[in-house]
Amino acid sequence: MTISEENYIKVIYHLSLVSPKGVNTNAIAGMLDTKASSVTDMMKKLSDKDLVSYQKYQGVTLTEKGFHSAKMIVRKHRLWEVFLVDKLGFSWDEVHEIAEELEHIKSEQLINKLDAFLGFPAADPHGDPIPDAKGVIKKIEKQLLSEVEINASFHCVGVKDSSTDFLKYLDKQKIALGSVVKVIDKEDFDDTLTVEIDGKRLTISNKIANNLYVQ
Amino acid sequence: MTISEENYIKVIYHLSLVSPKGVNTNAIAGMLDTKASSVTDMMKKLSDKDLVSYQKYQGVTLTEKGFHSAKMIVRKHRLWEVFLVDKLGFSWDEVHEIAEELEHIKSEQLINKLDAFLGFPAADPHGDPIPDAKGVIKKIEKQLLSEVEINASFHCVGVKDSSTDFLKYLDKQKIALGSVVKVIDKEDFDDTLTVEIDGKRLTISNKIANNLYVQ
DNA sequence: TTTTATTTTTAGATTTGTCTAAATTTAATT
DNA sequence: AATTAAATTTAGACAAATCTAAAAATAAAA
Numbered sequence: 001m002t003i004s005e006e007n008y009i010k011v012i013y014h015l016s017l018v019s020p021k022g023v024n025t026n027a028i029a030g031m032l033d034t035k036a037s038s039v040t041d042m043m044k045k046l047s048d049k050d051l052v053s054y055q056k057y058q059g060v061t062l063t064e065k066g067f068h069s070a071k072m073i074v075r076k077h078r079l080w081e082v083f084l085v086d087k088l089g090f091s092w093d094e095v096h097e098i099a100e101e102l103e104h105i106k107s108e109q110l111i112n113k114l115d116a117f118l119g120f121p122a123a124d125p126h127g128d129p130i131p132d133a134k135g136v137i138k139k140i141e142k143q144l145l146s147e148v149e150i151n152a153s154f155h156c157v158g159v160k161d162s163s164t165d166f167l168k169y170l171d172k173q174k175i176a177l178g179s180v181v182k183v184i185d186k187e188d189f190d191d192t193l194t195v196e197i198d199g200k201r202l203t204i205s206n207k208i209a210n211n212l213y214v215q
Numbered sequence: 216m217t218i219s220e221e222n223y224i225k226v227i228y229h230l231s232l233v234s235p236k237g238v239n240t241n242a243i244a245g246m247l248d249t250k251a252s253s254v255t256d257m258m259k260k261l262s263d264k265d266l267v268s269y270q271k272y273q274g275v276t277l278t279e280k281g282f283h284s285a286k287m288i289v290r291k292h293r294l295w296e297v298f299l300v301d302k303l304g305f306s307w308d309e310v311h312e313i314a315e316e317l318e319h320i321k322s323e324q325l326i327n328k329l330d331a332f333l334g335f336p337a338a339d340p341h342g343d344p345i346p347d348a349k350g351v352i353k354k355i356e357k358q359l360l361s362e363v364e365i366n367a368s369f370h371c372v373g374v375k376d377s378s379t380d381f382l383k384y385l386d387k388q389k390i391a392l393g394s395v396v397k398v399i400d401k402e403d404f405d406d407t408l409t410v411e412i413d414g415k416r417l418t419i420s421n422k423i424a425n426n427l428y429v430q
Numbered sequence: 431t432t433t434t435a436t437t438t439t440t441a442g443a444t445t446t447g448t449c450t451a452a453a454t455t456t457a458a459t460t
Numbered sequence: 461a462a463t464t465a466a467a468t469t470t471a472g473a474c475a476a477a478t479c480t481a482a483a484a485a486t487a488a489a490a
Contacts, residue, residue, distance in 0.1 A: 004477065025438055038478055040439055045476090057438060057485060088328040101320045107313050113303040219447065240468055253448055255469055260446095272455060272468060 001051075003104045006073055007032060008042050009051060010103075012062055013070030022059030071135040076111050077103040078124035078131075083114060085125040092125040093167035126167075127158020127177055127213060145181065146191065146209035153182040154214035161211040170212075173202060181214055216266075218319045221288055222247060223257050224266060225318075227277055228285030237274030286350040291326050292318040293339035293346075298329060300340040307340040308382035341382075342373020342392055342428060360396065361406065361424035368397045369429035376426040385427075388417060396429055 011031045015023040047054040051066035080102040084090040185194040191206035226246045230238040262269040266281035295317040299310040400409040406421035
C-alpha cells in the first residue's frame with residue numbers, strides 16, 4: 001500500500017465508526033482535504049485491491065482485508081504517540097502530526113518490538129484503545145462527563161476531541177487522564193457542571209463535559 | 216524536500232566522500248538502482264533548488280545547503296539505528312532498511328528529543344559518527360585492521376562494510392564493537408592475520424581485516 | 431410528481447518521478 | 461589525430477495521484 005492509499009483506508013475506518021452502512025465520497029474528501037473526484041478515483045483502485053467494497057453512488061465500506069489494514073495503521077499511530085509522550089517527553093497536543101508520518105513505516109517487526117518496549121499499552125495518550133498485533137481492540141468502558149449522574153465520582157480516561165485548543169484547556173485546568181472527577185451539580189439552564197477535580201472545585205461548560213470521557 | 220530528493224542528496228553526500236571533485240551520474244544511478252536519465256532529470260531539479268551545483272557532463276557537488284541537508288538525513292538515519300538496536304533490541308544487521316524509512320520523518324524537534332533520549336550517542340551501531348544538531352561530525356580516529364602494525368593491541372570501533380553477511384560473520388566470531396584485538400602475525404603471501412580477540416586466537420582473511428576499523 | 435439542489439462520477443489535463451531510445455559529449459584506444 | 465567506446469543528456473512516453481469542468485445520478489423541495 002502507498003502512503004496515500006493508507007490514508008484513505010484510515011479515514012474510511014474512522015468514518016465507518018460513525019456511518020457503518022457506507023461512507024460518503026464527500027465525507028472522505030473533507031477529511032483528506034482533497035476533491036470528490038480524487039476520492040472516486042481512489043475508491044476504484046482500493047476496490048480493485050479488495051480493500052473496500054464500492055458501488056457507484058452508494059458509498060464505500062471496508063472489506064475484511066481493508067478493515068484489518070486500517071486497524072494496523074491505527075495501531076501504529078497510537079503506539080508511536082505513546083512513544084512520543086512517554087519516552088521522548090512530548091505533550092499530548094504535539095504528537096498527532098508526527099504520528100501521522102510514523103504510522104506509515106512498514107516493518108511489522110518494528111511495531112511489535114515497539115509495543116513490547118512500551119509495555120503493551122492499552123491506550124494512547126488521548127485514551128484511545130490500541131489494537132493488538134492481531135487487530136483486537138479491547139473496548140474501554142467510558143461515558144461522556146456530560147452524561148453521568150450527579151454526586152458520583154469518576155476518573156478521566158479519554159478525550160473525544162483531540163484538538164490542540166481542547167487539550168491545552170485541560171492542561172491549564174490541570175485535568176489529565178487519571179484525574180478524579182466528582183460531579184457536584186448541574187445547571188438546568190445550560191448544563192454547566194460544577195465538579196471537583198483532584199480535590200479542586202471547578203465550573204465546566206457543557207461543551208467541555210461533552211468531550212471528556214470518564215469511567 | 217520529497218523523499219526522492221532526500222535519497223538523491225544522501226547518495227551524493229556518501230559518494231562525495233570518495234570523489235570530492237564531483238559525483239558521476241552513473242555512480243548515483245547505481246546507488247539508487249535507477250537510470251542515468253532519471254538522475255539527470257533530478258540533478259536539474261536539485262540544482263534549481265540550490266542543493267547541488269551541476270553542469271552538464273561535469274558531475275555534481277553539494278552546495279552548502281545541500282551538504283547541510285545531507286548531514287541532517289545521515290543524523291536521522293544513524294540516531295534511529297541506535298534506537299532500534301539499543302532500545303528495541305534489533306541486531307546491527309537488521310536496522311539499515313528500517314532506518315532508511317525513518318530517516319525521512321520530518322520533525323526536527325523529534326530528532327533532537329530522540330538524540331537526548333539516547334544520551335547523545337557519538338556513533339551508530341556500525342561505528343559511524345552521528346552529526347550533531349548543527350551538523351558537526353566528530354571524526355573518529357580509526358585504522359583498518361589490515362593496516363596496523365603487528366604485535367600491538369587495539370579495540371574494534373567500526374565496520375567499513377555493513378553488509379548482512381559481514382556483520383553476521385562478526386557475530387559468529389563473537390567480534391563486536393569494543394572487542395580487544397591483538398595482532399599476532401601476518402602472512403606475507405596473502406596478508407592473512409592471526410589475531411587474538413578477547414583472548415581467543417583466530418585466523419582472519421585480508422578481506423575481513425580490510426573491513427574492520429580499530430583504534 | 432415535477433423541479434431544483436446536492437452529490438457523485440466521468441473526461442481530460444497536470445505534476446512528479448520514472449522509463450526507453452536516440453542523440454550528444456567526453457574519454458580511451460589505435 | 462582519427463576512430464571507437466563509454467558516459468551523459470535530450471526527447472518523448474508512462475503511471476500515480478491529483479485537479480477542473482461538465483455530465484449523470486440521487487435526494488430534497490415545491
